[in-house]
Amino acid sequence: MEQSKYALVVLLLLGSCLSGCLSESPSKASISLNVSADSYNGTLFESYADGEKISSTNLTVEFDFSLTSSSSQLVTFGLDTMDGREPVTINAMNDSLIQVEFFNHGIYDVTAFAIDEQNVQKNQTISIHVELSIDWVESNTYEPKALAFDPIPLNGGPNPSMIEVNSVVENPSLLEEFETGAQSVQITWNIVDEQNDVCQKKTTQIQDGDSGDWYTIHFNTYQAHQLTISYDDGQDSINVHHSLPLLYED
Known part of the structure; x- marks a missing residue:
């Protein structure tokens, strides 16, 4: 009987120690990434007169990270256009908007991402459709x-x-x-x-x-x-x- 009581005490002590160790382990941060764009479709315009380009316009899209949240401190917001350019990044503690300019037509599956202080990263793919319209004029030719x-x-x-x-x-x-x-x-x-x-x-x-x-x-x-x-x-x-x-x- 005494041995049973002793064994029970030992088990309780071990359980208490393990519980303490587990509670002190840092939990992995959870990022809820929510990014929206002010436009998902746009058009580039090129104008020509008598065979010479006289004007062109690019497309600028603004991405909003303000609805993104995390259980840990967010440090970086970024966007990769996936077309060979370097990703654009901002300090997540100071800003939540990223503007990206598109110079060529195409469908861009851009990658928006957030990184927290534990270096945990969450990605989100956003599709941007960029069309091209050419206007060409020749006079008295x-x-x-x-x-x-x-x-x-x-x-x-x-x-x-x-x-x-x-x-x-x-x-x-x-x-x-x-x-x-x-x-x-x-x-x-x-x-x-x-x-x-x-x-x-x-x-x-x-x-x-x-x-x-x-x-x-x-x-x-x-x-x-x-x-x-x-x-x-x-x-x-x-x-x-x-x-x-x-x-x-x-």
Whole structure:
């Protein structure tokens, strides 16, 4: 009986010691990462006049980490665009907003992350779709230039789903007050690939003072292309306006 009591006391003491050791072990911190972007879709714009680029705009996206929490002190918020650039980081104790600029079209699966004082890191993937819209204008030209466009994204992500081609060609009237001497022109639009093969084309006759247009959708987004206009008949100068959006699936 005495031995049983002694054994019980020993077990209680051991349990107490183990309980103390376990309670003193630091628990691993838990991070609840909650990051939002002020925009998940955006468009870059490029404008050309007579074959020369005159303006371009980039896309800036702001990422908000303010709803992120942790059982331990957070020290770093960061964002990796996964396109070869260095991650952008900020001090989590002083700030919660990160702005990132995108210069090229593509789908960017960026990685947002938070790091606490125990060097525990939590990641979150956010998809940003960046499209491209090209605006091209030529005035009073006898030799329309080729508009080159490359749908291949530089970040290595998925290719665009399609390219919209919207082109208007005007045959401006040279004799606004007289109908005599007016000339029509016949032109052909061509979408040409890297092998100089014509993928799509359209021919139209444009009377003096009138305009013609071509709207089409091009699905070959795996090669660079050119949009060209050639004269088939007539010698009048023309005005050209192309609009080419490179579009990604939502």
